[in-house]
Structures are given as structure tokens and as C-alpha cells.
Amino acid sequence: MSSAAGPDPSEAPEERHFLSTAEAAALERELLEDYRFGRQQLVELCGHASAVAVTKAFPLPALSRKQRTVLVVCGPEQNGAVGLVCARHLRVFEYEPTIFYPTRSLDLLHRDLTTQCEKMDIPFLSYLPTELINEAYGLVVDAVLGPGVEPGEVGGPCTRALATLKLLSIPLVSLDIPSGWDAETGSDSEDGLRPDVLVSLAAPKRCAGRFSGRHHFVAGRFVPDDVRRKFALRLPGYTGTDCVAAL
Amino acid sequence: MSRLRALLGLGLLVAGSRVPRIKSQTIACRSGPTWWGPQRLNSGGRWDSEVMASTVVKYLSQEEAQAVDQELFNEYQFSVDQLMELAGLSCATAIAKAYPPTSMSRSPPTVLVICGPGNNGGDGLVCARHLKLFGYEPTIYYPKRPNKPLFTALVTQCQKMDIPFLGEMPAEPMTIDELYELVVDAIFGFSFKGDVREPFHSILSVLKGLTVPIASIDIPSGAGIQKVGWGRLGPYPPDSCPHQV
Numbered sequence A: 001m002s003s004a005a006g007p008d009p010s011e012a013p014e015e016r017h018f019l020s021t022a023e024a025a026a027l028e029r030e031l032l033e034d035y036r037f038g039r040q041q042l043v044e045l046c047g048h049a050s051a052v053a054v055t056k057a058f059p060l061p062a063l064s065r066k067q068r069t070v071l072v073v074c075g076p077e078q079n080g081a082v083g084l085v086c087a088r089h090l091r092v093f094e095y096e097p098t099i100f101y102p103t104r105s106l107d108l109l110h111r112d113l114t115t116q117c118e119k120m121d122i123p124f125l126s127y128l129p130t131e132l133i134n135e136a137y138g139l140v141v142d143a144v145l146g147p148g149v150e151p152g153e154v155g156g157p158c159t160r161a162l163a164t165l166k167l168l169s170i171p172l173v174s175l176d177i178p179s180g181w182d183a184e185t186g187s188d189s190e191d192g193l194r195p196d197v198l199v200s201l202a203a204p205k206r207c208a209g210r211f212s213g214r215h216h217f218v219a220g221r222f223v224p225d226d227v228r229r230k231f232a233l234r235l236p237g238y239t240g241t242d243c244v245a246a247l
Numbered sequence B: 001m002s003r004l005r006a007l008l009g010l011g012l013l014v015a016g017s018r019v020p021r022i023k024s025q026t027i028a029c030r031s032g033p034t035w036w037g038p039q040r041l042n043s044g045g046r047w048d049s050e051v052m053a054s055t056v057v058k059y060l061s062q063e064e065a066q067a068v069d070q071e072l073f074n075e076y077q078f079s080v081d082q083l084m085e086l087a088g089l090s091c092a093t094a095i096a097k098a099y100p101p102t103s104m105s106r107s108p109p110t111v112l113v114i115c116g117p118g119n120n121g122g123d124g125l126v127c128a129r130h131l132k133l134f135g136y137e138p139t140i141y142y143p144k145r146p147n148k149p150l151f152t153a154l155v156t157q158c159q160k161m162d163i164p165f166l167g168e169m170p171a172e173p174m175t176i177d178e179l180y181e182l183v184v185d186a187i188f189g190f191s192f193k194g195d196v197r198e199p200f201h202s203i204l205s206v207l208k209g210l211t212v213p214i215a216s217i218d219i220p221s222g223a224g225i226q227k228v229g230w231g232r233l234g235p236y237p238p239d240s241c242p243h244q245v
Helices: A021-033 A039-057 A078-092 A108-119 A158-166 A206-210 A226-231 B002-012 B049-054 B062-074 B079-099 B119-133 B149-160 B173-178 B200-208
Strands: A067-074 A096-100 A139-143 A172-173 A197-201 A215-219 A244-246 B110-115 B137-141 B180-186 B214-216
Touching: A021 A039, A021 A226, A039 A078, A039 A108, A039 A139, A039 A172, A039 A197, A039 A215, A039 A244, A067 A078, A067 B049, A078 A096, A078 A108, A078 A139, A078 A172, A078 B180, A108 B214, A139 A158, A172 B049, B079 B119, B079 B149, B079 B180, B079 B214, B110 B119, B110 B173, B119 B149
Parallel strands: A067 A096, A067 A139, A139 A172, A172 A197, A197 A215, B110 B137, B110 B180, B180 B214
Antiparallel strands: A215 A244
């Protein structure tokens, strides 16, 4: 077996519902290094599953034309990449996504994901229409900050975007963790959001214990059973071929 | 409302990123509904059977299929890994809908996935992995493996998930019928041309003698996709292995 970090074997193998930031990173490392998953693969599965979670929380047939418009706010790190994939699948699912991606990562993965969205005619905003956001969109997807990314790292435009997202009157869906929350404690920083829906990627992070919105989903069904057991993780039962499970 | 949206459209879009829509009359599948969404998925990705029955599905020729692929790679900058993952996941989903675990005799149901030497085989590797997550017990036969990182990584993912790889193909159809409840044919895809070389010729002969169902990824292997009349391995209903992009 690999020597990747995991829980202390002398501890009782009681199954937990959440991962710490360090454990989430270790789990990802195991998938990438031992299982030879590609980062692009995992980001694609997470983004696709996030879009499916949005369709479960806000099913298309029940939405008016305006309500189908989704603003996806993407940061420059992995969380943002997941947001770009999510937007593309929302388009395939016949929602009308628009993307705000002010601080662009230069890495190839982000650039290709951006191209895919552009080619599918998903508009990219040049600035965030603060006063009009509640009128123009039916819901917002927060894909700005993931676990372990400091708000200070992502630059002014993202920080200002988060300030706008705090004042929404339309529903907010956060991917993995509400941007600005401390991934461990869930304590509200200045930029803390209160999302209606939390979509935990692969497994809930510890801060999800403080989530009090309407729906909490786990999305991204790719954690092999051995890895799940190694991290003493109890995941909700996925039914059939679903890639999303409600908690 | 529409004035507001027009205002947003004029003032806020990043003009440089607007790529002119490609005028490609040769890619016939782009006429009519946009090609990436010919089938309607309602929430949760479940099939709306009424919509499916009334939607006219276009079948692609080999040239058209290859052209779609090229456009996805060259214009849309999709990677092979990305599309293969989506393809394999969609196939596993389709197979699980056609043959749900509750309808099978064994628990978990046993499935033999036969992977060919190219991308169709790669789709099969991804499909096997997702079938395992869906509660099936897949076994893989993968006799000719390309020496490329994409494929070696997919093999590692399956091996690490304890999906066995057979050392040789069972010689008798009856053996397969006894051990497996379903066979997934991921041998050849739409790029296939020419004669079937060994070991695949023998493999296809064995598959023709099976009584258990076969699910073929993309096309029944060995069938020229321009021709009709492909015997035991098909045809299968169009929704048996859709590609969802």
C-alpha cells in the first residue's frame, strides 16, 4: 500500500463524515499519485457532478426563463476550474450560464476549459454588475475559493466579487466550501457567504458542519472504496448511477 | 427585462473572446439543433422517454464522426482524457440503466469488459471503473495496450480499484456465459477500417457464440459503420451507448 498520509492506524476506525483540509489534500494526492488520475479528469467529474447537483436543487421544468440564467463566479485556482466545467455542463443541460472570471489562471487546464466555454457561446462578463445581479440572474454559483486557498491570494476583483455575493437576494450555490469560510472551523471571515446550497466535492470538508442552508450535496462519485476506508470516511449512499447524493 | 439583458450584452461582454461561429456546412450534424444537445436531459440526468421518442436522432457516418472529434479537439480544445472520461461515464450510466443490478442474477452482477487497442478500449477502461462504482463486478480483458500515459494511467486506476485483468480470453462462449452476465464490447470504434487482426478476430468469433447480452461502445465491433448487416453483435438501439458531451 502507498505511504501517503492518512489517519493514525492506532485510532479507532470510526467513520467520519468530514475531511480536514490536510486530509482532503492527502486524498487528492493519493488519487493523483497512486491511482494515476489526471487532475483534468477529477476536475471534469467534479464540475459535471456540480452541474447535476444544481439541476437537482433547481430543476429546469420548474424554472422561468429568467430563473434559468446562472451566473458562475470563478476564481483562479482549482475551484474556479471546477466552476468552468460546471458552467459548460449547465449549458448542455439547457440552463443559461454566464461566467465572471476576473483573475485568469495561466495554466493550460484553465485556458482549455475557458476555450470550451467560449466556444459554446457562454458569455464572459468583463465586470460584475453589482446593482443588476439580482434582476439579471436566477441563481449564482460560487466557484471562487476552495479549501486551503487564502482570500488574499486571489486578488482584488475576486475579493470584491465575494462582497457582492454576500448581498444577493437570489439563491447562491457554493462549490466545495463557501468561499471565504475557514475550511476547518467554518467561522465567518469578513467575506463569508451564506449559500443556500453547498455542493461538497468528493467528500464534505470540516467546515460543512456549520452550513445551515437549504441543501447539502456531495458530488463527484470517484473515490474508490479502499481510499474511502483508508480515510475512515463515511459517504452518503449514492443511488443507481447518480453522481450526486443529498445529505 | 429584455432591455436589461441587451444592456448587459452590449456593455459587459469581453469582446475579444467572441469567436465567430464556424460555418461548416460539411459537418451535417450541426444543422438543426446544436449538436451538443440533441437529447434532452431533465434534472438528475434521467432520460425523458417521451422526448427521446419524439426527437429525431441523426446517425453519423464515419467521416462525420471523425470530423466531430477533430472539431472538439482542435477548436474546442477538449483533451482526449476529458472526452474519454465523459464517454466512459455515459456508457456505464447507459449500461446500468439497460441492465440495472436489481435485474441481474448475481449480486454484484459480473461483467466482462473487452478493450481493444485504441480509444474505444480506453472508453471501456473508464466504463469498467464507473461500473465498479455503480456496484457491478467488472473484469477486463485488454490484450493489446498502447504504450501511452493516458492508457497506462487508466489501467492503473482500474488495477488500484481491484478490477481484475484476465491473462487470456476464455476460448468457449459457454465459459463466458457461465461466469459473466453481461459483456461490454469496447474493441473497435468508429475509426475502425480494414481487416480485423488477431487476437480480435478470434475474440469476435467467441462473442458471436454468446447467449448473454453484449453492450457495444459506439459501434458493434467489426461492423463497418457505413454498411449494414453485422450479425450477432448488433444492431443495438441508439440509446444503448450515447456519448454525452
